[in-house]
Amino acid sequence: MTIREKGYAHWDGQLKERRFSWAPITGLGIRLAFRKKYFKFILFSSLVPAVVFLAGIYISERIQDFQYMLRGNRQFLEVNPLYFKNYLCGDFLLFMMVMILVVGGAGLISDDLKHNSLQLYFSRPLSKSGYLIGKANVIVFFLLLLTLVPGLLFIVFKLLFAGSFRFLADYPWLPLAVIGYSLFVTGFFCAYTLLLSSLSKNRRYVSILIFAVYLLSNILFGFFYENYKKPAYALLSLSANLQQVGAWFFRLKPAYAVPWYWSLAVLLAFALAAAVVLNRKIRGVEVVK
């Protein structure tokens, strides 16, 4: 007798109240991201700079063995806060993070809007914030894999290769700076992606938006800065703002003569706007007034 013929059968388990009701959303989002075309390639390509910087740390500790390669560029291999900032705020890493968002983050909300699945989520014991946290954590997982994990590994390997805690004694605040900046940049990109993903039901449009907004902000900055030479135009660029704030985290002089907190204000304003829009757009039902 087939299950169908046997009829409906009760489930004899007990439903549990989850502490993190969003966890299944995050788990599923991560699994689905890996099933996307090119995603694995982009993710592993994004890890290339981490490998290069890690090799740099090794070389810096074996400087005598690699003398022939350096040709006077010794300061390049000095492992200090600038080294960390160069990795975490580097244009290439930021660009690769955006590419990950384009491929893996664009559909997070737009697919649900397109396929009306919000009502299925909210017919479960799940709040709006739980839903958003679940979606955001997919981005958090991948971006921390590129920022926090390598950042902390650099410190650990530096200590291992050096065989002493001297580095940590010189820069005791560095782990906190790595953690702080990684969380900041990840948080900003979460807001950025979820905002854009909620603006359209078409994942392709969202992908283009994620890429275009980032690129356009840099182009605008480049155009105005080249023509008028005013550093305040750095506030137009998302990557420049992130780098300005990054410089503060690593106790370095910002690249542009604009106070870092202005950049922080721009990024926070963006995140706030994202929160307002998401609060309005994410509903269990579409209410037509």
Next chain:
Amino acid sequence: MIAEISDLHFSYGSVRALDGINLNLGEGAVGLLGPNGAGKSTLLRILLGFLAPQRGSGRVLGFDIRLEQNRIRRHVGYMPEDDCLIPGMDAVTFTAHFGELSGMPRQEAMKRAHDVLYYVGLGESRYRKLEEYSAGMKQRLKLAQSIVHDPRLLFLDEPTSNLDPQGRKEILELIQDISSKKDIHVLISSHILPDIETVCSEVVILNKGRLASQGKLAELRELNYRLYEIRIKGDGDGFGAKIKALGCRVEETEDKLIKAYVPADLDTREIFRVAREENVQVRHFVRSRTSLEDLFARSVGVD
């Protein structure tokens, strides 16, 4: 009692969707009927906690609709009217995902997903991508996700829409199986009156945000009115006008059959008295079994 609602009000801006609804929904399968804009979907959404009522109170399965929405959702299954899926996944992952979100452990949710997909007839295609599903399969999938966590109450919004006759019959059989034998209560919102008649023992009829009628189908048929089919020879206009004056609602079909909805307290001999006065000959006078369609038309005042 699966749900109790008292003085429920809800408006979309200036449009009043629910206007002082008082309801007690009994166990088993209950049909929710009403024309477009009657407030059916709004009522379901309030019961699920998607919308907060502006006035009034209610309890579903004993839980307060304002304060205990999560508890309600844990024990309620919802099958929405619209197509809804998550692209890029198969039916097993999809169904298990919603089981997990309801509070099932992952392994259990996965196991249960297989069972319910077989139950709704998607066993063979459970590993196919959802984007490749036909409309009927999507309908079955929505039913599967709504029962995966073994709810105590099911809200089904137009469960047979987009289905061919065979698919419709099968879904109705499943709903009947769930509601009649398995102590799961079902609230079905539908436009297809024969579906409600097939599955439900109790109906709630809404009209313009108000409760038009409610009760056991059998009792409603008996209590509110009796339907008689009449054929006459002679001037039908005067006869019709006079029995209307007695409190009957009168409809005339194309083949001159008069359908008279006679109030429960009206003696049918009055109709014959009117016929004599109007000098018409009653050639056919038969009590008809009122269909849900008749009841619905009577309640909402439409033909």
